[in-house]
Amino acid sequence: MNMAKKIITLTILASATTLSACGSTSIFNRDRPDEFAVSRSAPLVVPPDFALTPPQPGAARPQDAGNNEQVLEALFGGAAPRSTSERAVILQAGDSDAAIRSQIGDPETETVNKAEVTRDIIAAPEGDGQNAQAAIPKG
Known part of the structure; x- marks a missing residue:
């Protein structure tokens, strides 16, 4: 009986070893x-036009257009001309000050803080507007 147990144990171990070779371990795995x-x-x-002109040294490459130009070209086929009313508004607005960005950071510059007004608008209750009121803040 003892011999039969040894044979069964050896058979199971041999079967397990044989079956383990079927797995994908690093030993048997091939790339x-x-x-x-x-x-x-x-x-x-070969391009059909052999009369291409070589690029000039130092000249800008045509495919190096800016991102804005590429987007406008892709979406709309290039920059669109301004309408008559848009040109009139731009003319009435006049030229902008070139130093505006540095003037905004100046402590003497008066600015309007719209954060509180925006919060009030967002927090306003939903309604049809029949009972709406307006108040002008003082100071």
Whole structure:
């Protein structure tokens, strides 16, 4: 009986060892290329116009346009001309001060804090506007 237990134990160990080789461990695993990651490159094509002018040294590259120009070109086909009313508003507004950004940070500059008004508008109860009131703050 003791001999039968040893044979069964050895058979189970041999089976487990044999089956463990079927797993994907680092010993039996081989690196394979991913067949879905392989793609073909487009063939080289000679341009039909052989009269291309070479670029001038130091000249700006045509594909190096700014981001704003690229976005406008992609969305709208380029910069759109201003309407008559838009040009009139811009003319009435006049030229802006070039130093406006430095003047805003000046402690002597008077600014309007709209944060409190914005919070009041957001916190206002929802309604149809029949009971709306306006108040002008003092000071």
